[in-house]
Amino acid sequence: MWFEEVRPSPAAASETHRRLCAGEAAAVRPHAGLSGFYAALVAEFPEAEDATDESSPWSAGLDVGDGYVLMGMQWGRAAEVAPRVVELAGQSGLICFDPQADVVHAPPALRSADALGLRSCVGLPVDDPDLETVERAVLRLSDDNWFVILEGPSGRYVQAGTGARAGAADGGYAVEFRDGSPERHYRCVLDDREQVVSVFVDFRRDPAARPTGVAWANAWL
Template sequence: MSVELMVWDEPEPITRDQARAVYLAVKKSEPVGGVLPEIVKELPGQVTVYPGHVLVGMDLESMDEMSAQVFTIAREHGLVCYDPQRDLVHNVAPLGVYQGMQLHTGDGMIVHDPDLGLVRDVLATMSPQNPFVALVNFGHHFLQVSPGYELEYKEQALQRALLTDLADVQRAFQEYATGERAFLTRHEWTPI
């Protein structure tokens, strides 16, 4: 089984719905030959070029590792990357305040310096197949959540808060990523 990612230029951040529409429209068009964009030389996997878009195919076994490479290369080139398997769009901005912050998911996705829209959207994908989402600033602190909205935060000591609403979880992750700490006083935390 193979999976794919699509990479292209967008002047502004786009939504998952917009990215999905672009992906579906491009898939109906014909690939191009001839002169290939420079990015093609850097991308891993099976690359197919469409007008203004690059499709990267890979096998399921290498998906996590190769996807991380594609996300990084796309970001370095200022390009959007759409993951149709997860229905997630990786925009270039806006980013959090912690350079090198990583987004980890229970289904194996790792993204360095994720955009804030991606973080929000990934939180809505928690399920038995994706049992946690974490934002990690290695050596400093992290925030993670599991289904049932059990939020864990560690800076010096690990503490837990139970939230009841996805929107509250998304707000806490947004605050964490942007360096705000209101989520620490807004919720009741217990040491673990």
């Protein structure tokens, strides 16, 4: 958790995180929002009082500096704690980087006004995801993580699912695009995951246009 004036790419955030973990506090600059974030965080999720304290969600003590907070949380508490951490970071105007998923969660000030939202079966929702994050989410589709959706305002979205739960054959992908209303809801079935990536990338670049390169059928008819 740290402050940046410009939203970093996942690669840049990963490098900053690596440097901070290596003890390079100068990788980021001090920021007033960090103290408020830390206070709110430990008020809700206190650090362990000692080694026998199992009530804390943290797997180790928080690493806190003038310009950053690094934290490791217990795997079994991640679903409960991680969304709140992202929310608190956003309220304090901070970058929240998830090194396991390689995802940058930007604060509202660094998001587009008409930002899209990315959700999948596994992992946290991402507001205003960059192209790299969108591509990675599609490439991670699997039997367990079988669904992903990228949605914007006014009922516009693309979504994809794999396997029987999505109405597709094994190894296939059911892909849908909705252009704001049920009558403009389109569907196709693809075998090539790179084609699915292309559909999502097209939509991320221009949510106002129907993604190209595939044969859409009107699902309403």
